[in-house]
Amino acid sequence: MSKRLRVAYLDRCIGCYQCVFACARANEKVLSIDRTSIRVKTIGGYGREGFAVVVCRGCLDPPCVPVCPIEGAIRTRTKGGGVKVDRSICNTTKCNQECDNACLIPGAIYIDEEIQNAIVCRQCSICTKFCPTGVLIMEEPPSGF
Numbered sequence: 489m490s491k492r493l494r495v496a497y498l499d500r501c502i503g504c505y506q507c508v509f510a511c512a513r514a515n516e517k518v519l520s521i522d523r524t525s526i527r528v529k530t531i532g533g534y535g536r537e538g539f540a541v542v543v544c545r546g547c548l549d550p551p552c553v554p555v556c557p558i559e560g561a562i563r564t565r566t567k568g569g570g571v572k573v574d575r576s577i578c579n580t581t582k583c584n585q586e587c588d589n590a591c592l593i594p595g596a597i598y599i600d601e602e603i604q605n606a607i608v609c610r611q612c613s614i615c616t617k618f619c620p621t622g623v624l625i626m627e628e629p630p631s632g633f
Contacts, residue, residue, distance in 0.1 A: 490568025491626040492546030492611050500621040501539040507615035514614040525609040542595045544609035546570035552587035569629050570611045578605045
């Protein structure tokens with residue numbers, strides 16, 4: 489069974505954005521905090537209140553798949569969970585971002601206006617390799633998930 493990404497130790501996040509840059513570089517071939525499938529956000533104001541990591545959690549039955557109006561543009565990745573976007577047919581100008589609206593984690597699907605595609609975590613694990621504090625892990629989906 490395929491592994492999926494889990495935000496395991498959020499309290500360890502220091503907001504360094506290494507996971508964000510690694511994802512963008514490996515998957516989108518850019519150095520960007522926008523064109524990436526993982527986001528790090530501060531919780532609170534100026535004080536060290538903590539961080540939130542926004543990324544696809546690899547649903548076994550993703551609610552984003554059946555709402556996509558372009559057949560085959562977004563589909564279930566594997567038995568291990570997650571989704572795959574077919575960028576050759578995904579065109580976000582032809583939909584009302586239904587996939588993003590249906591996702592259980594607000595912001596986990598990024599709609600990139602420049603390339604007119606949805607960007608979703610591919611469960612590739614590159615972010616786990618660059619996180620210096622071990623916030624992210626790849627794991628087997630829990631039984632019954």
